[in-house]
Amino acid sequence: MLQFLENIFGPSWIVSLIAFLISTTVILIVTPVTFMMMTWFERRIVARMQDRLGPNRVGPAGLLQAVADGVKMFTKENITPRAADKWVHLIAPLVATGPVIFLFAVIPWGYGLSPVDINVSVLFVIAVSSISAVGLMMGGWGSNNKFALLGAMRAVAQMVSYEIPAVIALLSMVLFTGTMNLNKYTELQGGLPILGNTLKDVIPDLGLGWFVFTPIGLVGFMIFFICILSEGERTPFDIPEADSEIVAGYMTEYSGMKFAVFYMGQFLFNYALSMVASIIFLGGWNFPGIPQLISIAPPIGALASAVVLGAKAWFLFFVMIWLRGAFPRLRMDQLMAFAWKFLLPLALINILSAALWLTIMLWCTGDCTQNPWVFTVGGINPLGWLGNSPVLRQLVGFVLTAIINAGAFFWLLNVNRRPAGETPADLARDQAFGTASLP
């Protein structure tokens, strides 16, 4: 293929350049359109949840509402406060949004539709996604506004705190699968729920061996999804831009297109992380029929896989909207407490579970006796009874990790619960009321 292209277009670097230019252009076109669709989608969905109709005037079903908004944003006056640091104020939206678009470079959009296929794409996602916090801080600081400053402080604190459980949740999956390549995750999640690829030879690939059906994947998914909500500043973690408290947080002093760029960055961040979550936990483009389609007709299969993956990401986005429609938001200290006292320990325990699972799966498979590292108790391999059947091992691993994870979940809930009689309300009651009562 490459040779063929070289014959036509010239040396390989030109081919690569053209290919990358094309994929860059595609990303730069697709992402803003996705953003526009997302704003429309969010408004329509929330409206239905609130017994309303939502925007339905511009274009069919209000689809062009986002275009109208864009025109409005472009024509708005671009205000820079007099006391603001002009350059920081100007650059901040770019710094916040740029890294988000970087993310789309490594995220596969479907089968074989990966703009750049690098081996450590999970690491790349984690590393690049943290950069936008700098942009938020720049915006908040450069605006020279107290609300903006508070918002930026909150944003940075929140992003930094939630990076940790998110990374550990991903780490458990990396341990589980042994790869950091997002493209590989989909292959590993074929087969059947719970059993995964273990019965590949017996039953055709149903594409349902999603990691979310395993206890480790489930807990990892929960943690990662909550962290997405927090990093993407979605309800109930939209604290940095809490409109009822600090007006719009770090975006308070932004107007026109600069505001829109911030907004776009946020929405695309949500979308990118939804895609990552879909790939890592929800089986990527796996779905009954897709593996077969890919093997029969690769171009159609690629298209179908892109649709499936997009549907999963949009479903996650729908869940975000659903949460936004139903919940109030947490307070900053509660948010921190939740991250550090609940999510982080749970993520750590999840890593232990992943290690255990791995042990059960790999311990002494094949020729056990040749392995000098095999730990035996009185000459007997403690996991010898499992034999070499991956199905049995998978089931045992499932049960054990399920017990551990569920136990950890409830244990942590219990630990975090205030003991009876010591809730703030109880304390206040004792202090304020005592036994005295007004007539």
Place this chain on the structure above:
Amino acid sequence: MTVEFDRGKAYVVDRGQPKLRAGQGMIAGLDVVIRHFFSAFTKKLETPDETSGVFTVQYPEERLAMPEAFRNFPILLFDDTTGQELCTSCFQCERICPPQVIHMTQAVDPTTGKPVPAVAEFMIEYDACMSCGLCAEVCPFDAIKMDHDFELATDDRAGMTVRKADLDRPVSYYETIAPTRWAEVKDGAYKKLQGNIKRRSGSIGLSPRAATAPKKAAPAAAKPAAGVAKPVAVKTAMPMAAPGKNMSEEKLARLLSIRAANVAKAGGAAPAEAEEVLATADTDDVAEAPAAVAAARPVSSGGIPFSADNLLGGVPANTTMAEDKVERLKSIRSGNLARRG
């Protein structure tokens, strides 16, 4: 703590028992919301006994029926057949108006110089009116009523000071918007009107609207020559229209007439015509035939404008509206003072 009252007691609200919370409350909330989400696709909330389904009313296309009692801004009524206004300028509404936005002058018989039970000029500052309805309630002659038309948004502030020619509505219009309410007072109102008509002479008490109404009815109105008068016709026809589907057409007509008026004003009326209109519009000189007013109006300002300044003033183009309003107010108030003695 429980405190007993005569009928009932005080009870402490249940804060719920402390229990292990793993998000079950949040899931219940999600359930409520998603139910609404699905029912909003299938149902429309029509009657008050439902609690789900879309309850949006897509306003310009869909409209809620307005109850008879609805009150927006006051209007003056005149009799369809005789064209006589019901108002006798008894000043009751002017006195009770809490924000004091109603102003009027009483008509004077030009031959005897005595006041007549009819109103020469009537002005309501719609921009400060708070729609309390006390004027309509207090009016002993049922001459002032509350309108149902609420689509009055305008960027023309001076135009919110509305004068008699724009306030006048035929009785039949009020009958369409509030049939039972009018039926209650109909007989008394007409009886009083008959008594008052006897004491009026000439064109006193005739509504300026009434003069244009037959013109509209005549086929001549369809002539292209009446191009400027067309908005007039539409506008006069407007009050008769049922306050339902035709609302948007009516609004359109009103908009058109306002625009026409503005255009005419911007162009500047010929001074002579303006003079003429001023003469006809002089509040004391009511002996001028209303027909003359009607004839002069389309020439000078092009249709009955919503802006009262155009209507009566024939204002020279360089006079700002605000100044004109101040002048008008002053003259009417001094007139009122003089009459009250």
Place this chain on the structure above:
Amino acid sequence: MLKTQELQINIGPQHPSTHGVFRLVVTVDGETIVDLKPVFGYLHRNHEQLAEVSTYIQMMPFTDRLDYFNSMANNFGLAIAVEKLAGIEVPQRANYIRVLMAELTRILNHAAAVAFMINDMGAWQTPLAFGMREREKILDLFEMASGARMMCNYFRFGGIVRDLPPDFMPLLNDLMKALPTFFDETERLLRENEILLLRSEGVGILPKEVAASYSVTGPVLRASGVPYDVRKAEPYSVYNELDFDVPIGSVGDIYDRFLVRIEEMRQSYRIVQQVIERLPDTTGGHINPAMASIGKQKALKPPVGDVYGRVETPKGELGFYIVSDGSARPYRYKVRAPSFINLTPIGDMCRGHKVADVVVILGSIDIVLGEVDR
């Protein structure tokens, strides 16, 4: 410990959740409130002075604009005060219709107040949309009876403007079918919500002694555990003929205020049910015949003296203190505005909490700036 610098923030006058034009001068250390000072008066409209140049009936539409959510309850207050001053009797039917309107007002106010509080807490309009949906239905009823949705101007001295229109009752009965579903749904949506519990339990506590010493009234006082309700303490109109309970809180935090408001909606629902039952058998017209003409209302000259008339509006005790010098205009007219007085302890309630709690506490007090600034 690190040395930190205190920061002064102005929340308002232009701010999304100050419920109007209102300013909170907040001194924060990080996110913790060190001091808080409410600044109001931006919406002053000279209400009390206006009364001194207006006749009594002219004041009726102005009271609509005090607490623009509850114009019926405000009208009720003025009517009660002036009737007391002038010794006007109110027929039974008028009284029942008055109570009906006042209790519907309470339901609509609490539906909106609870929802606004949750909105301040960060919910994205959903509880508000549900609350507003029910409020719209009640406003439709008000429009049908009085001609206006919010500025009802429905009460007259000695009764009400006019009797209920014939199609009022069927719609009210329809609404009564919907309301329990609405209450249940609101509770299911919010009551057990962990986030709401976290945000509201133990936040903004107003101990009952403090509440009483600030002379706070209404749901805020009752949530603090004081069973004080003007409808029970000094029954006016026909409240002594109706069965209803007074819900009180046990802690006095935001959660209690939320629960008390929901329970009050249920109690108001009970009252409306009783009124609907009894309305057909009531005697008397919609207004005292002696005051039936608006001319009488206009020419009302109460005897020399002063009076304090009070009602329990959804926000608390609304009092009108009127001094008459025997003329058609009050000599002095003073409004005891519940929103204003309930707002005064906000500094005490907020101190030590976070910035995010300020707006929620403010929302839980349920103020209307039209009434605060008058």
